[in-house]
Amino acid sequence: xxxxxxxxxxxxxxxxxxxxxxxxxxxxxxxxxxxxxxxxxxxxxxxxxxxxxxxxxxxxxxxxxxxxxxxxxxxxxxxxxxxxxxxxxxxxxxxxxxxxxxxxxxxxxxxxxxxxxxxxxxxxxxxxxxxxxxxxxxxxxxxxxxxxxxxxxxxxxxxxxxxxxxxxxxxxxxxxxxxxxxxxxxxxxxxxxxxxxxxxxxxxxxxxxxxxxxxxxxxxxxxxxxxxxxxxxxxxxxxxxxxxxxxxxxxxxxxxxxxxxxxxxxxxxxxxxxxxxxxxxxxxx
Ligand SMILES: NC(=O)c1ccc[n+]([C@@H]2O[C@H](COP(=O)([O-])OP(=O)(O)OC[C@H]3O[C@@H](n4cnc5c(N)ncnc54)[C@H](OP(=O)(O)O)[C@@H]3O)[C@@H](O)[C@H]2O)c1
Numbered sequence: 001x002x003x004x005x006x007x008x009x010x011x012x013x014x015x016x017x018x019x020x021x022x023x024x025x026x027x028x029x030x031x032x033x034x035x036x037x038x039x040x041x042x043x044x045x046x047x048x049x050x051x052x053x054x055x056x057x058x059x060x061x062x063x064x065x066x067x068x069x070x071x072x073x074x075x076x077x078x079x080x081x082x083x084x085x086x087x088x089x090x091x092x093x094x095x096x097x098x099x100x101x102x103x104x105x106x107x108x109x110x111x112x113x114x115x116x117x118x119x120x121x122x123x124x125x126x127x128x129x130x131x132x133x134x135x136x137x138x139x140x141x142x143x144x145x146x147x148x149x150x151x152x153x154x155x156x157x158x159x160x161x162x163x164x165x166x167x168x169x170x171x172x173x174x175x176x177x178x179x180x181x182x183x184x185x186x187x188x189x190x191x192x193x194x195x196x197x198x199x200x201x202x203x204x205x206x207x208x209x210x211x212x213x214x215x216x217x218x219x220x221x222x223x224x225x226x227x228x229x230x231x232x233x234x235x236x237x238x239x240x241x242x243x244x245x246x247x248x249x250x251x252x253x254x255x256x257x258x259x260x261x262x263x264x265x266x267x268x269x270x271x272x273x274x275x276x277x278x279x280x281x282x283x284x285x
Pocket of ligand 1: 009010011012013014015016034035038039040041061062063064065066067081085103104105106133152153154155156160
């Protein structure tokens, strides 16, 4: 295995918090940069900080503005962080001849496709967060040929507020809960993504965009019921339609991402979401 110097921006976020120790444990020298260390929307900050890392071999961007509903009223800010920031980082990487890994989302799609989404399917975001993330993908592609964009989804991790924590909190007071059942996707643990990135650094695929998620698929109601069952909570989930739980940002109905492109490149299938959930719960609750 090659041990290399890697800079991670947004290092204290949900994904960054798992990715940093995972890469360190894999033997890499990690420069964990929080927003206070390196603001990705500020080209001077990016240049000053990254110029200070002599042997830099990879930049991994975990920085983002991920409050999906808030993005509806703060689209300018979302576009700056999710759209322009990744472009600034990618431009820096191109100048230095180093590759960038960037994360995007299934929210770049409108969710109307009947089957799983492939990487080259037509994008058509239906909310401000999705538009800002699509802008980020395009900025990275345009600025730096050596890029890997991983679209991930339904992410949860110990460091963030996440769906599992919300459900377990509700289980303290509720015995019955209405949860949306008409949005499809795959819950994916930050640790699963982090392990996959270790593999990526050792088996770098052709530059481009890839879908990366746990195996299997589900809907939020089934996910919630599985969380309660795994955690031994006596809560019954009643499936409802999205329209019965309106939120500021529309969500795509079908967000299931095909991972065939990575499998075809020789990558192993990632573990099933149900197995990952059990692992997460055994470590965190
Ligand atoms: N969460 C999900 O369900 C999900 C789903 C699909 C894709 N993704 C993508 O996965 C990646 C990681 O998401 P996450 O859930 O780990 O996000 P997160 O927990 O919100 O973390 C994002 C980090 O970025 C930092 N940040 C914000 N603005 C910044 C700036 N201008 N410069 C540098 N850092 C900045 C934040 O710092 P502060 O907190 O101090 O602002 C935070 O530490 C993102 O690209 C996200 O779009 C997430």
